[in-house]
Amino acid sequence: MAIVFDIRKYSIHDGPGIRTTVFFKGCPLRCRWCHNPEGQFLGVEVILRSARCIRCRACVEACPHGAARLGEAGPEVQRERCERCGECTLVCCAEARQIVGREMTVAQVMAEIEGDIPFYDESGGGVTLSGGEPLAQRDFALGLLEACKEKEIHTALDTCGFATWDTFERLRACVDLFLYDLKLVDAEKHHQFTGVSNERILANLQALSQRGHKILLRVPVIPGINDDAETIRQIASLAASLPHLDGIELLPYHHIGVDKYTRLNKTYLLPDAQPPSEEKMAELTYILQAYGLPVKIEVKT
Ligand code: SF4
Ligand code: SF4
Numbered sequence: 403m404a405i406v407f408d409i410r411k412y413s414i415h416d417g418p419g420i421r422t423t424v425f426f427k428g429c430p431l432r433c434r435w436c437h438n439p440e441g442q443f444l445g446v447e448v449i450l451r452s453a454r455c456i457r458c459r460a461c462v463e464a465c466p467h468g469a470a471r472l473g474e475a476g477p478e479v480q481r482e483r484c485e486r487c488g489e490c491t492l493v494c495c496a497e498a499r500q501i502v503g504r505e506m507t508v509a510q511v512m513a514e515i516e517g518d519i520p521f522y523d524e525s526g527g528g529v530t531l532s533g534g535e536p537l538a539q540r541d542f543a544l545g546l547l548e549a550c551k552e553k554e555i556h557t558a559l560d561t562c563g564f565a566t567w568d569t570f571e572r573l574r575a576c577v578d579l580f581l582y583d584l585k586l587v588d589a590e591k592h593h594q595f596t597g598v599s600n601e602r603i604l605a606n607l608q609a610l611s612q613r614g615h616k617i618l619l620r621v622p623v624i625p626g627i628n629d630d631a632e633t634i635r636q637i638a639s640l641a642a643s644l645p646h647l648d649g650i651e652l653l654p655y656h657h658i659g660v661d662k663y664t665r666l667n668k669t670y671l672l673p674d675a676q677p678p679s680e681e682k683m684a685e686l687t688y689i690l691q692a693y694g695l696p697v698k699i700e701v702k703t
Contacts, residue, residue: 404505463493588633612645
């Protein structure tokens, strides 16, 4: 069993061809720019869409734990009391309360995937594990990858790299492509903006590269955090030193996902950030290309 928060079909941004992307809940990082905050917590959660609320109070009456409330601005959840049972969402006819995340078996996920095999075959696509961080639910990730390989489905793993090497060792044979996130090379800044050290992330990247795995490095371009020339040069230098790398994707910062913070009653920590200009992206691309790196700009949501 794993907790999955979305299965997105016909994706064209998470690896080659047409893909099905499975989004896992749970992530050890807390990147300030995260556009999938519903993927951070490893468990189901209640999200609120206040504008939809018709103030019927059905949720308040249905909640067995006294956690569902109705405030002036709409529905509220007293998070420390909420047991995430979902009762309030079942009675909300306006869908102002919704549960994010569902427990699924490998067989259930595969049942959703298998119908799309003809699209994968036609387009050179497959299945991508994303999140959250898929490796936060390692055994399930391995089971799903193995099930895909049994069906000869191309697999991609979108990972932040923050896992033990033993984890990578166990599943790397079932991964056709690593979509490996790299935010910052500077250890102090990495800790400051993601909440964890990048030591393990860099070591795993190096180890995968040494073993000849297909790796696409993905760099989110975040204004004021890693979009300066020096920071991109550090990333370029590290990428160019790897024994094997298939390319770099720059992912420009965007605002999609900011509303999710409100729905989860979380605070978005980069309220003033603006997407980088085309000129900025061109400048950063030029720096990477000067190191002989194949660069692509990908707008990923
Ligand atoms: S999920 Fe359950 S405990 Fe939480 S607010 Fe809804 S009904 Fe109450
Ligand atoms: S059940 Fe839904 S619509 Fe009714 S008060 Fe609660 S959140 Fe609002």
